[in-house]
Amino acid sequence: MKSVEFFLLVAALLFTIGCVGVLVRRNAIVILMCIELMLNAVNLTFAAFAHESQSMAGHVFVFFVMTVAAAEAAVGLAIVIALFRRRRTTDVDDASLMRW
Amino acid sequence: MVVRLLLGLIFVLVAFAVVRALAPARAALAGIVLGAGAVVLVALNRQAITSVEFWAGLVGFAAILSALMIVIHPNPMVSVLFLIVNLFSVALFYLILNAQFLAAIQVIVYAGAIMVLFLFVVMLLNLKAEEGLRGGGGPQRYGAVILGGLFAGLMFHALRNRGPRPYFEPGSFDSGFGTARELGRLLFTRYLFAFEAASLLLIAAMIGAVVLAKRRLR
Amino acid sequence: MDPAVTRVLVEASVKIALFFGVLLTVIAYMTWVERRVSAWIQDRRGPNRVGPFGLLQPLADGIKFLFKEAITPPHVYRPVYLLAPVMIFIPALVTFSVVPIGPAVTLFGRRIPLLIADVDNGVLIILAFASMGVYGVALAGWSSNNKYSLMGGLRSSAQLISYELAMGIAIVGVLMATGSLRLTDIVTHQIANGWNALWQLPGFLIFVIAAFAETNRLPFDLPEAETELVAGYHTEYSGMRFSMFYMAEYANMITASALATTLYLGGYHVPGLAALGLPETAMVIVQVLAFCLKVAFFLFVFVWVRWTLPRFRYDQLMNLGWKGLLPIALAHVLWVSFLVLAGRA
Numbered sequence A: 001m002k003s004v005e006f007f008l009l010v011a012a013l014l015f016t017i018g019c020v021g022v023l024v025r026r027n028a029i030v031i032l033m034c035i036e037l038m039l040n041a042v043n044l045t046f047a048a049f050a051h052e053s054q055s056m057a058g059h060v061f062v063f064f065v066m067t068v069a070a071a072e073a074a075v076g077l078a079i080v081i082a083l084f085r086r087r088r089t090t091d092v093d094d095a096s097l098m099r100w
Numbered sequence B: 001m002v003v004r005l006l007l008g009l010i011f012v013l014v015a016f017a018v019v020r021a022l023a024p025a026r027a028a029l030a031g032i033v034l035g036a037g038a039v040v041l042v043a044l045n046r047q048a049i050t051s052v053e054f055w056a057g058l059v060g061f062a063a064i065l066s067a068l069m070i071v072i073h074p075n076p077m078v079s080v081l082f083l084i085v086n087l088f089s090v091a092l093f094y095l096i097l098n099a100q101f102l103a104a105i106q107v108i109v110y111a112g113a114i115m116v117l118f119l120f121v122v123m124l125l126n127l128k129a130e131e132g133l134r135g136g137g138g139p140q141r142y143g144a145v146i147l148g149g150l151f152a153g154l155m156f157h158a159l160r161n162r163g164p165r166p167y168f169e170p171g172s173f174d175s176g177f178g179t180a181r182e183l184g185r186l187l188f189t190r191y192l193f194a195f196e197a198a199s200l201l202l203i204a205a206m207i208g209a210v211v212l213a214k215r216r217l218r
Numbered sequence C: 001m002d003p004a005v006t007r008v009l010v011e012a013s014v015k016i017a018l019f020f021g022v023l024l025t026v027i028a029y030m031t032w033v034e035r036r037v038s039a040w041i042q043d044r045r046g047p048n049r050v051g052p053f054g055l056l057q058p059l060a061d062g063i064k065f066l067f068k069e070a071i072t073p074p075h076v077y078r079p080v081y082l083l084a085p086v087m088i089f090i091p092a093l094v095t096f097s098v099v100p101i102g103p104a105v106t107l108f109g110r111r112i113p114l115l116i117a118d119v120d121n122g123v124l125i126i127l128a129f130a131s132m133g134v135y136g137v138a139l140a141g142w143s144s145n146n147k148y149s150l151m152g153g154l155r156s157s158a159q160l161i162s163y164e165l166a167m168g169i170a171i172v173g174v175l176m177a178t179g180s181l182r183l184t185d186i187v188t189h190q191i192a193n194g195w196n197a198l199w200q201l202p203g204f205l206i207f208v209i210a211a212f213a214e215t216n217r218l219p220f221d222l223p224e225a226e227t228e229l230v231a232g233y234h235t236e237y238s239g240m241r242f243s244m245f246y247m248a249e250y251a252n253m254i255t256a257s258a259l260a261t262t263l264y265l266g267g268y269h270v271p272g273l274a275a276l277g278l279p280e281t282a283m284v285i286v287q288v289l290a291f292c293l294k295v296a297f298f299l300f301v302f303v304w305v306r307w308t309l310p311r312f313r314y315d316q317l318m319n320l321g322w323k324g325l326l327p328i329a330l331a332h333v334l335w336v337s338f339l340v341l342a343g344r345a
Helices: A006-025 A028-053 A057-087 B002-023 B024-044 B053-072 B078-098 B100-125 B140-158 B179-191 B192-212 C003-041 C057-065 C078-098 C122-143 C147-178 C183-191 C201-214 C240-264 C280-306 C314-341
Strands: C105-107 C111-112
Touching: A006 A028, A006 B078, A028 B053, A028 B078, A028 B100, A028 C122, A028 C147, A057 B100, A057 B179, A057 B192, A057 C314, B002 B053, B002 B078, B024 C003, B053 B078, B078 C122, B100 C122, B100 C147, B100 C201, B179 B192, C003 C057, C003 C078, C003 C280, C057 C240, C078 C122, C078 C240, C105 C280, C122 C147, C122 C183, C122 C240, C147 C183, C147 C240, C183 C314, C201 C240, C201 C280, C201 C314
Parallel strands: none
Antiparallel strands: C105 C111
């Protein structure tokens, strides 16, 4: 048996910090970066469990999470750029047209 | 045990975050407290740490510190740079966990392509340092601190009652675990459908990104 | 520490010291080569005052740079400004660490492969650090707080990531033929089956062209062209920091040449050497010399093309990368897959 708690702990911490970042920061790009941080934490958890059970399925999952993260970052940034062109700001509190 | 060391580190980091949240001007003091706390904890840890655990702990510290700096620093460009450092630390973790292919892919895809994208956007939009954090006023912040403390207590309790664990062994490279060959074998046989679906996803994302960032939809 | 770990560390440290000593000397003398060869192409003499044939010129240049005042303009973003030259230099050096310069030798009773890191995924390490090289340029341009530098940095980064794609796909052809990511395996495969440049000529040409773009050399050097962008992303650098950019460019050239020989020209292979039956030490030395000669040939081609061809305009450059090289690289991968299926290997 191999001990992977350390990696799980670090991944949990990274996920929490990413979560806090999404909730606290105002800049849309930094929010996207914190989402990437959360995805990385999840990847680390997958890799740690793959190592513990010596099964490559965890690595396959990490591969797909990276793919989805790349696609999501590209589209998210395109949306941010489009927003910036209209409103001249990346502040998410300003994107409030559809708020009640 | 390394877990004890890391738990102590968690407490120091939580203290740092609390200080930063409640008194932003004291961030430098918080940094000193953090560094001193970490040094004290390492010095007090009497049990022998294996070389791998030491390096894993160091990389973990770098990962957590850079993650904190992403969230805390007001300038988005500096956040991008710290995220690059964080992605590199996670790549080092993959190496320690015998996932060599993933480590290289992490650097190529995440730190080498996605972050370049972020860098371009930050440079093109010419973003300056933002003022202040978002969100509610006093009660919400104190609530966040209390809940954070409860969460830390929960994690501490969850990990405290584990039995004695052997030291972490990185394992050998002989079995081919973590190589490109093994991953490729799985991707092209068992997970082939997901693989093809992922390629479709990437095409959709490419087209979507190009269309969304166009100046005028004609 | 574990004796095995100590042994590995000592071996690696000696190799690193040797490799990087040689590499830095070659970088310094590349300036001399560039000036002499360009002079020869342009029908004039190069530097011939300082020492015989001007061979001490790099020494004089180095001393000049050391004594030059390194002015840090007040409007730059300090931390990143100081970090950027380092971030360009390091990937070039690290990429060289997985390139085999010769076959394994038997010294002190152990077989020592002649490369610093004989890792299972050497090619991926190369691609990874080539991706990291983009940051130095982009950050140098941004931190200089100067619109010409920013434009130069952005253009250069866009160029680098575009040509990285074509280069990677051309390398995929080599990987398909070899079946392994380890560079020593690639050389061994070429020794057994003939050099990759013969069967994969389009891939070879794509790799060389992409290497020109990756190292920011003419005809792809618009981001640092003087007439266009006031020296581009290294405008605001002076003294030793500027020479770091210069050295990083030559280091990148040397690494690209080493990669081109390893992946396509058979690395250290000398056809027909095994038949001569020389003692092992002599064979190793001949093969290392063969590797150095091939790298030197590529370096000469780099300099030759620089002083012969005019510069690409930026949109021509991007068109070539995305609409020209990328489809050809994809078609090349298809071609190599047919070759592999046909058993050419």
